[in-house]
Amino acid sequence: MSKVEGPFLVIPTARGTLPQLTPDQAREIFAEEERLMGMSVFEATQWTAVCKEADRSFAQLAGAGEFKLLLTCRNVLQGAHPSAPSSDKGIAADLEKGRLVVSPKDWCNVVSSLRPTHAVPLHDSIALGDPSAKKRRTMLTRSDAFLKEITASKESQSVTLVQDIGEYLLQGENISEFARNCRALPDGGLYYAGARSLAEYIVCLTAGFAFVEWSLPWSLAAxxxxxxxxxxxxxxxxxxxxxxxxxxxxxxxxxxxxxxxxxxxxxxxxxxxxxxxxxxxxxxxxxxxxxxxxxxxxxxxxxxxxxxxxxxxxxxxxxxxx
Known part of the structure; x- marks a missing residue:
């Protein structure tokens, strides 16, 4: 599935499950080619040992073997932006059990164990609106270093890499700025986006991004x-x-x-x-x-x-x- 004619809605996972849906309920909603679930690399680290021991992909363990798994950097159910500052070692997040840092080596271990079909490489969040040019350069350099290490690994050959638009777009912009930035992205890229509102979701669909992960349907239902x-x-x-x-x-x-x-x-x-x-x-x-x-x-x-x-x-x- 290297060529994707999007946009596709990605189901965000929560604690290793499809939120409020059984696999059969999801199958009724999504056609076979639409069955995609997303998992953040932070959540995925909790499942590496289980998948290795069972010698099964995460989708198979979840009872959704035909679903494709997209590995992301952040979980849209918890927020798209970092909850802890990243470093040259990797990206970080504050979880229930404490702070977790995921390095490119950890990312490769997750890919090898959970066997996703698509994955967003590790990257630092780059706010184009940040007034500090030095900070932006540091983030870009760090993201490039992560990408080089990942693409040089054998694990990257088993998965299709996807670019996260959140790596380069403004943070906290209004919907007009968001739409303008989406239109400015080069055509033909394999993009992933995490939408927060209905308007953002529509903008991402209009832009034709391959994968759009959206948490609002579940938030509204709650x-x-x-x-x-x-x-x-x-x-x-x-x-x-x-x-x-x-x-x-x-x-x-x-x-x-x-x-x-x-x-x-x-x-x-x-x-x-x-x-x-x-x-x-x-x-x-x-x-x-x-x-x-x-x-x-x-x-x-x-x-x-x-x-x-x-x-x-x-x-x-x-x-x-x-």
Whole structure:
């Protein structure tokens, strides 16, 4: 899978699992070529010994053997930017058990053990808006050194390397700046992006990035909110529907009109509202199924655009709906 005709939605993993989804539920949402899960290198270090001992890839151990694994530097569920300063030895993060530093050698060990199909090389985060030119040069030099060590290893030959746009884009920019920076990236690259908001997700899809990891569908589900976004027939209702509201007590409509997900086929808004009212955990599962299905349908629609111009038109139309 060296050539990827994106964009594809990447499912972020949490503690070695697909958040709120069983592998079978994910299979119903994603077609075979769409089955991608992402894992940060920090989380992956916890699974190297298990995968080695079992002589299985991580996807096989997770009961999702046909899913492709994308190894990233940061987990979008925890935040895209570093939680600890990096050094020439490697990149760092503060985890529950303390600070962890991952070196290029550790990265190679993870690739050898978990057997991902794609991987983002180690890199330091480079904020182009940082006023310190010396700091930027240090980060660039460090990232280049990491990349040289990784590409010289035998492990890099078994995986397709993917460039993280977060390595070079501004940090904390508004959506217009984010879109402008995405458009400025060279065409033809194999890019990975971690989106934070719905607008950022649409911008990444419009840019045609190969892989887009997005945590918002799960965050919304945890808060009792359903995504209501359709391409062909704009809804008169809000894009985000808060089902905690008593307004939905007797509403027997599906979460989104025309949605074919399991939740909308089997249940209605009043039922989800009831589950939220009694604090039943199934509410988060059912909302996650719907939100992830909606997010994947969007990615699929952008992937089916025949030209870049059509993709841009579709993205602009969606952004106007927000």
């Amino acid at each position: 808060d009792g909110i359903a995504l209501n976004l359709t391409l062909n027939k704009p809804s008169a209702e809000p894009v985000f529907i808060d089902l905690n509201d008593d307004h939905f007590t007797f509403d027997i409509q599906p979460l989104s009109e025309g949605c074919a997900c399991f939740t909308c086929r089997s249940h209605h808004r009043a039922y989800i509202h009831h589950l939220l009212t009694v604090q039943e955990m199934n509410s988060e599962i059912l909302l996650s199924i719907h939100n992830v299905h909606t997010a994947n349908i969007l990615a699929r629609a952008f992937r089916q655009c025949e030209t870049k111009e059509k993709r841009v038109q579709q993205g602009e139309a969606l952004l106007q709906m927000l």
